[in-house]
Amino acid sequence: MNSPAYISLKDVVFSRSGRRIFDGVSLDIPRGKITAIMGPSGTGKTTLLRLIGGQLKPDSGSVVVDGHEVPKLKRKALYSLREKMGMLFQSGALFTDLSVFENVAFPLRVHTKLPEDMIRDIVLMKLEAVGLRGARHLMPSELSGGMTRRVALARSIALDPELIMYDEPFAGQDPIAMGVLVKLIRDLNSSMGLTSVLVSHDVPESLSICHYACIISDGKVIGEGTPDELRAHPSGQVQQFLQGQPDGPVPFHYPAEGAAQDFGLSGGAS
Amino acid sequence: MIERIAAFGRLGLDIVSSFGRSGRFLAGVLGGVPRPATGFPLLLKQLYAVGVLSLAIIVVSGLFIGMVLGLQGYTILSDYGSEAAIGQMIALTLVRELGPVVTALLFAGRAGSALTAEIGLMKATEQLSSMEMMGVDPLRRVIAPRLWAGFIAMPVLAVIFSVVGIWGGMLVGVDWLGVFEGSFWGNMQSSVDFVDDVLNGVIKSIVFGFVCAWIAVYQGYDCVPTSAGISSATTKTVVYSSLAVLGLDFVLTAVMFGDF
Numbered sequence: 001m002n003s004p005a006y007i008s009l010k011d012v013v014f015s016r017s018g019r020r021i022f023d024g025v026s027l028d029i030p031r032g033k034i035t036a037i038m039g040p041s042g043t044g045k046t047t048l049l050r051l052i053g054g055q056l057k058p059d060s061g062s063v064v065v066d067g068h069e070v071p072k073l074k075r076k077a078l079y080s081l082r083e084k085m086g087m088l089f090q091s092g093a094l095f096t097d098l099s100v101f102e103n104v105a106f107p108l109r110v111h112t113k114l115p116e117d118m119i120r121d122i123v124l125m126k127l128e129a130v131g132l133r134g135a136r137h138l139m140p141s142e143l144s145g146g147m148t149r150r151v152a153l154a155r156s157i158a159l160d161p162e163l164i165m166y167d168e169p170f171a172g173q174d175p176i177a178m179g180v181l182v183k184l185i186r187d188l189n190s191s192m193g194l195t196s197v198l199v200s201h202d203v204p205e206s207l208s209i210c211h212y213a214c215i216i217s218d219g220k221v222i223g224e225g226t227p228d229e230l231r232a233h234p235s236g237q238v239q240q241f242l243q244g245q246p247d248g249p250v251p252f253h254y255p256a257e258g259a260a261q262d263f264g265l266s267g268g269a270s
Numbered sequence: 271m272i273e274r275i276a277a278f279g280r281l282g283l284d285i286v287s288s289f290g291r292s293g294r295f296l297a298g299v300l301g302g303v304p305r306p307a308t309g310f311p312l313l314l315k316q317l318y319a320v321g322v323l324s325l326a327i328i329v330v331s332g333l334f335i336g337m338v339l340g341l342q343g344y345t346i347l348s349d350y351g352s353e354a355a356i357g358q359m360i361a362l363t364l365v366r367e368l369g370p371v372v373t374a375l376l377f378a379g380r381a382g383s384a385l386t387a388e389i390g391l392m393k394a395t396e397q398l399s400s401m402e403m404m405g406v407d408p409l410r411r412v413i414a415p416r417l418w419a420g421f422i423a424m425p426v427l428a429v430i431f432s433v434v435g436i437w438g439g440m441l442v443g444v445d446w447l448g449v450f451e452g453s454f455w456g457n458m459q460s461s462v463d464f465v466d467d468v469l470n471g472v473i474k475s476i477v478f479g480f481v482c483a484w485i486a487v488y489q490g491y492d493c494v495p496t497s498a499g500i501s502s503a504t505t506k507t508v509v510y511s512s513l514a515v516l517g518l519d520f521v522l523t524a525v526m527f528g529d530f
Binding site for chain 1 (some may be wrong): 308315381395397399400402403404405406411
C-alpha cells in the first residue's frame with residue numbers, strides 16, 4: 001500500500017466511438033507529489049482522469065489507485081475509494097441550486113454524520129483556505145469563473161482526500177485568477193500531503209508547480225520526467241509542444257490532397 | 271438497396287439497445303433502498319416541483335375540458351331529450367378517459383420536459399459526474415426522487431383534474447343551461463362505479479405517471495450533453511411520452527372495459 005506510486009497505469013488501451021484514444025499508456029504517479037499530465041487538446045487527458053476515477057473502464061491494461069485495481073472494483077468499493085479522491089472539474093461543476101456554503105457542505109452531509117456546527121466550521125475552514133469565506137452566501141451564478149473553481153476546489157478537499165485531480169484548472173483564467181490557482185494547488189499539496197494530478201496544456205504554469213510531468217500525444221506517452229528533464233528532452237515533438245511552435249513534427253496543415261489538385265493547377269506539386 | 275437495409279438494421283439495433291439501456295437504468299434507479307433521512311426531503315422537494323407546480327395547468331385545463339364536455343353533452347343529449355344524463359356522461363368520460371390521459375399529456379409537457387432539461391443540463395455542466403466522483407450515485411440522489419415524485423404526483427393530479435372537470439361541467443350544465451341539479455348528481459352517482467370506473471382510472475394514471483416519469487428522467491440522463499442534445503432529448507420526452515400514453519391507454523382500456 002505504501003509504494004512510491006499512488007497511481008499506476010500499465011499498458012492502458014482505451015477506444016471510444018471507434019477511435020483509439022490510448023494505445024498502451026503506462027504511467028506511474030508518485031505519492032505526495034504534483035504530477036502534471038500535458039498534451040495537445042483532444043489527446044484524452046480528461047479521459048485519463050476518468051479512467052483513474054473509475055468513471056470509464058479501459059479496453060485492456062490495468063489502472064491501480066492506492067493498491068486497488070479500479071476497473072475490477074465493485075460499485076460499493078469504487079464509491080468508497082472515490083471518497084479518498086477529489087476532482088476539480090474544468091467547469092467547476094458546482095450544484096447550481098445550492099449556495100457556495102451548501103456546495104462545500106454537500107460531501108460532508110452525504111458521507112459523515114457530523115453535527116451541524118462542526119460542518120459549519122469545516123466548510124468555513126475550507127472556504128478560508130481558498131480565500132472565499134466571505135462568499136459563502138452567494139449562489140454559483142453570482143461567481144466569476146476563477147471563484148467558481150476555487151469553491152469547487154474547497155468542495156473537493158472537504159473530506160480531506162488523499163488524491164486530488166485537477167482538470168484544466170487554468171483554462172480561460174485571467175492572470176490573477178491563474179496566479180491564485182497556482183498558489184492554491186502548490187499550498188494544498190504541501191500542507192495536506194496530497195497526491196495531485198494536474199491535467200493541463202498551460203505549460204509554464206504546470207511546469208512551475210509540478211514535481212513530475214508527462215506529455216501524452218497520439219495515445220502514447222511521448223515524454224516524461226522532472227520539469228528540467230523535460231525541458232532537455234531530445235524529442236522534437238516534446239520540444240514543439242513545450243515551446244508552442246506552430247509547425248514541426250505535428251504539422252501545421254491538416255492532411256489534405258495536393259494543393260495543385262485542389263486549386264485546379266496542372267502539373268504543380270503539392 | 272443494401273445501404274437502406276443496413277440503415278434499417280442499424281435503426282433496429284439502436285432501438286433495442288436504447289430499450290436495454292433504459293431497462294438497466296431503471297434497475298439502477300430502483301435498485302437501492304434510500305435512507306429515509308436523506309431520501310424523504312429530496313422526494314418532498316421533487317413532489318413540489320413536479321406536482322404542486324403542475325397544479326395550475328391541471329386545474330385550468332380540467333375546468334375548461336369539463337365546461338366543454340358540459341356544453342357538447344347538453345347539445346347532443348338534448349336532441350334526444352336526455353340532457354339529464356349529462357352528469358353521468360361528464361363523470362364517466364373524465365374518470366375513465368380524459369382525466370388520466372389529458373393529465374398525462376399535460377404532465378409530459380409541463381413536468382416531463384422540465385425534468386429532462388434539468389437532468390440534461392446537470393449532465394452537460396458535469397454536475398452528475400462530480401457527484402459520482404464524490405462517491406454519490408446520481409441515479410439514487412438525483413434520478414430516483416424525480417422518478418418517484420412523478421409516479422406519486424400523476425394519479426393525484428389526475429384525480430384533481432377529474433374533480434375540477436366535473437365541477438366545470440356542473441357550472442355549465444346546471445348553473446348555465448338549467449339541467450336539474452338532482453338528476454345531474456343522481457345519475458352520476460348511480461352510474462359511476464367505484465371499482466370499475468374510479469379505480470380503473472386511477473390505475474391508468476399510475477401506469478401513465480410511471481411511464482412519463484421514466485421516459486423523462488431517462489432522456490435527460492442519456493442525452494448528448496450539448497445544447498442541441500438537450501433540446502432533442504426534451505422533444506423526445508414529450509413525443510415518446512404522448513405516444514406511450516395514447517398507446518397504453520388503448521391497451522388498458524381494452525383490458526379494463528373490453529367485453530371479449
